[in-house]
Amino acid sequence: MANNTIVDNILAIPPVTRFFTLASVIACLGITTLGVFPQLFCNYFTLKLDFIQTYQAIKYKGYAEIFQTTSWTIIKFYKFLTSMIVPSGIMSPSKYTALMDIYFFYTFSNHLESYGGKFNGNFPDYLWYIILCGTFVQIASLFYNGVINDLPVFPHSCMLACVTYTWSRCNKNARINLMGMVPIKAYYLPLGNLLIELIIRGPSGLVDTAIGIICGYLYLCIQSNTLPIYNLLNGAYGESKTRSNDDARKVGVSSYVDYNRNFGGNTADFIGDSIYDRGYLKAPKFLYKFLGIRTNTSVRTTAFTHQKKEKVWKRDEKREHDPSSGNGTGYSWFGEESAFRGKGNRLGG
Template identity: 25%
Template structure:
């Protein structure tokens, strides 16, 4: 019975969020069980170009370190904000969401080469948080019950928290930068005088992912309420 309930809840998670978070958890589990090592996963341009280890372009986004606070923290934020984007502003636009993944991953791979980052999953999470926060500017956030602020400040609060933990802020800055590039090209520039839409989802992605009908029984997670955790609760102003 419990397994069936878990299976139903799991299958209700939208497809992109389900696929990405599952891949991250399975990758971490494989490392913990010593089936693979981080040395087989990290981003290395030389090994990719010279030894054709193409999988590193993907696996470096799937490993967040050994199981511990940092891993759980990243998984919670990845799951929550990825799902809220997919069920919110990207609802019914799975192909566009996949294209954002590809666009963001490509930019991070290019920038990551110059700053010598070997794992980009945390930066990717910050990118998702940044895009969500800019599309929900009126949501009030509560972080660990200590700070109250509006959603657009969330990526910067996370960066400050990362700094307090002794981590490098380069990863967070990369996520913020890539998130801003996507948000500007997708949400800001097309609405400017003389602007236009530069980011267009390829037709083959629409053929693969977009379906004309939605499941009437689908129960989405409201995008405007990232609550449920004391470090990421929020509500709309006036709500």
């Protein structure tokens, strides 16, 4: 029997990206056909209403009513997950924008999660990335609506901006076409998205994108083990943001750069990594065990991991070549034998 091409293509999508893509499509179908938007979406105002109802039940109702209202409020916490799969465009007159949001989320998420991307096909680590960033997004959206403004915040749009920002930081020198028209480097994609969302959706779109970028930046701070804001300063952690031609030839930079044109020339067009771009955040062991995956599939590193190894290597090299660095234990950097061995002749003999 011939293979089902559609099913095979779906199964070839990395698991986290596949879940979000299919779940978003199903959520959109449910909203447009069954009107289940209130059952899927939550924000500060819906949560506030639920807690007011719970408070009134506790104050004025009997035990049975209190138990029922409290239990239902707790059950509604599932909306923190389902609200992340509801695109903002599904509530607009033009539902086409919802499909575009799903497509862009699939594209950038797939590039991050798949082999050759930032997470190189590591399911637990990418799932941990989504969990952390999703938590940041929900907290930031609740804070914004509760303290700053009552503009509606769509967590799906925030997560799309977060994933896009993370991808752009990993592929700064990639050439892309913004909206298929304006050629820019991926480094400037978040700024382009801010402008586009402001034009299409107004201030609400600008807020969603800004929250997503901030949450993605906080993840990179945790990944690199650096302080937010401080790591943006020039010279922070003893590093300058000025890049030389040698930086463009280091192993591990974006494969989109044509290094042959950089040799001996000006590399002003090359964008190097900032201190908070470095490192790799590994998922906790309990998540690996829960998923039944071996924990040795990745290594946790920070922005300073390479520096520590380099310091140890330089120290060892100095001891190896410094004749005055011997010790009194008889240990030699040249092997198990003594660092100096005489010929056995008497002095003056």
